[in-house]
Amino acid sequence: MDVEGKRTDTTVLVVDDVAANRFAMGALLRRAGHQVVCVGGGHEALAELDVRLRDGTLPDVALVDVGLPDMSGFELCRRLKARPHMAGLPVVHFSAAAVAPGDRRLGLEAGGEAYLTVPAEPGEIDAVLRAAVRAARLRAGDQALARRLSLLSEAIVTIQAARSLQGLADAAAEGAARLTGQPAAVFVLGPDDELYRGSSRDRTSLALPDAGAHRAVAALLRRLTRGQEGVQITSVAAPLWPAGFFRPGVQHDARLVLIPTQDGRAAVCLATPTRGVRRVNPERETLMARLAQATVLAAEPLLMYQVERHVALTLQHSFLPQPHRLPELPGIDVEVRYVPASRETEIGGDFYAALRVGDGVLVGVGDVVGHSLEAATVMVEIRHALRAYCVDESDPAVLAERLDRMLQHYHPDVTATVCLALIDPGTGRTLIADAGHIPPLIIRDSGSAEYTKASGPLLGLGVPHPPPTELFLEPTDRLLMVTDGLIETRGVDLAVSMEQLRVAAAEAPHGLDTLCDTLLGCFGHDREDDIAMLALRPV
Structure with a gap:
């Protein structure tokens, strides 16, 4: 092998088993301004190209004698084109023997770019090699652009x-x-x-x-x-x-x-x-x-959603009473929690309420269907309407009916779920109206927990609501009300999630604050929906 270190615009790999021919062809190409690498056979050429591939110095074109002793020039070309990192190397076949009718066809079928018969004019050899390099570079450029356009399209789809x-x-x-x-x-x-x-x-x-x-x-x-x-x-x-x-x-x-x-x-x-x-x-x-x-x-x-979400969160924090601002509720201890959905999801219309009424204490949780600024706005309206209605009415079923009519009148396309409980602290008598919501969970100090049987249609459908469900809370009982954002998981049946919540609540510590924190710790991470939670016990 001989290599000249002169810097030129192209490097030609000359493959010929005759040393005199290699010398003559090398001299001709150097005079034409090419850098030349000469090898004596097909296997030597493959070994040289492997080394140059690792070094990042592949030649620009291969000039290959058809009649090599260890493999034909056509076979060498086929092997080169079969290697992914060498497939773009242009190959020009040459032969000093008479050209058989099928030789040019065999060279093209093997992947070669051209076929020369030597001796030939130096200018013709130079022109053929430069044309092969130029075509290969254009082809490589087109392929690179196509790859980049494909990558751009894939990136845009992912971005969108x-x-x-x-x-x-x-x-x-x-x-x-x-x-x-x-x-x-x-x-x-x-x-x-x-x-x-x-x-x-x-x-x-x-x-x-x-x-x-x-x-x-x-x-x-x-x-x-x-x-x-x-x-x-x-x-x-x-x-x-x-x-x-x-x-x-x-x-x-x-x-x-x-x-x-x-x-x-x-x-x-x-x-x-x-x-x-x-x-x-x-x-x-x-x-x-x-x-x-x-x-x-x-x-x-x-970015627009971020602004909307900030407004919705501000609304919710402004209108939901904070735990330290809850009204005095005689005979009842109450703990509340509100956790907005994670930043990757939309804001919802979850809320809780705890109000003094003539016959005791009215508590509730609810969720406006949908995730938007409108949902948060309707949530505020429902809370205000509930506060106004319960001034002269405390029956939770009647209140659910009135909220239903309010939604139909002012927001006919909106539905909501709500669960309301009226509690007499003196007797523990509790009336529950449930409008499409997860029913309250009664947790006993004995370590058991069960859902109440209350049920009814969503608000906003105009369907009559059943009478309230009646039960009695023992002094050691705790009542837990949550929105579905705490437990609802895509692909998991809600009944399964409710059972997991029941078991976790039954095993949670007895304090109301530790009950809420324990359940949030179990279920409340990176939720796709808001979480509202209210827990109470008679005192």
């Missing part, structure tokens, strides 16, 4: 399916990393300067940048996008870009693709490291711009 800003940032970061072949970070800057950050999977989760770095990035993104419209691509030097966003503890210059939302109040940024990148790749930046546009389009409704 994201249900949270955090999930969106993670999906966009992974898509950016696959498009560029580098670590990537994606930032969604909300209107309140809250920063959601996602990283590609090749970025370790250890040694994440601290809060100061996130604040610095948020301030930088806000400054760069202020007053801007459309996609903006810019570079930020390492001193201005905190270390660690691409690789733990490593400082990089950053290439940023930024785009504000339509109202300009929020922005999306796709960031990749630029250290080691010698020049801008226009095609890649165009694809990154398309990815940024898809990301900001997907972010806008999620």
Whole structure:
């Protein structure tokens, strides 16, 4: 084997078993400006290509003699084209012997790009080799673009399916990393300067940048996008870009693709490291711009939802009495809990109520069907209506009927569930009206628990409600009322979840506060719905 180290625009692998022929062909090609690698047979050529594949120095074209002693040039070509990382290497066959009618066909069928008969004019040999290289590079470029477009499409589909800003940032970061072949970070800057950050999977989760770095990035993104419209691509030097966003503890210059939302109040940024990148790749930046546009389009409704969710939570916290603000309820101890759904899900219309009435104490929990700001608003109306109705009426079944008519009149498309209990603290007599809700659970000090038999139709259907269910609470009994957000799990029958709740409640500590906290600890993590809970006992 002989190799010349002269830097040229193409490298030619010459495969010929005759040393004189290798020397002559090598000299001709070097004069034409090519770098030349010469080998004497098919197996030697495969071994040389394996070494060069590992080193990242594959030649640009192979010039292969048809009549090799260890395998034909056609067989060598077939073996090259069968290897995934060498399939794009163009092969030009040549022969000094007379060309049989089928030889050119065999060369093309084996995957070769051209067939030369030598001796030939040096200019013809050079032109054929350069044409083969040019065609291979165009083909490789087209294939690379097709792969990138496919990756872009896959990334956009994943982005559009994201249900949270955090999930969106993670999906966009992974898509950016696959498009560029580098670590990537994606930032969604909300209107309140809250920063959601996602990283590609090749970025370790250890040694994440601290809060100061996130604040610095948020301030930088806000400054760069202020007053801007459309996609903006810019570079930020390492001193201005905190270390660690691409690789733990490593400082990089950053290439940023930024785009504000339509109202300009929020922005999306796709960031990749630029250290080691010698020049801008226009095609890649165009694809990154398309990815940024898809990301900001997907972010806008999620950002709007964040605002709506904040308003709904504010409504619920404003109108649901906090535990320390519950009214004095003679003869009854009450504990309440309210847990909003996780950030990835929508806000609902869950509520609880504890009111003094003429005949004792009225308690209840309910849930407006649906997850939206409207559900939270209707929840507030139901609570206010209940407070107004119970001024002169305490029968829970009558109250359920009135709430039903109120919904039909003002919100004909809305339904809700509610469970109301009227308790006489002196006697323990309890009347329960249940409108499509999980019935209350009676927990005995003996370690047993059972659901009451109360049942009835949802509010808003206009269906008559049955008389209340009557029972008597013992002084040591506890009554538990919950909304289905505590236990309802997608794919699990509600009856199974209710039985799990019954068993857990029966085994829970006796205190009302520890009962509530124990059940939230068992069931209340990362729920897809709000949770309202009320527990009481006579005193």
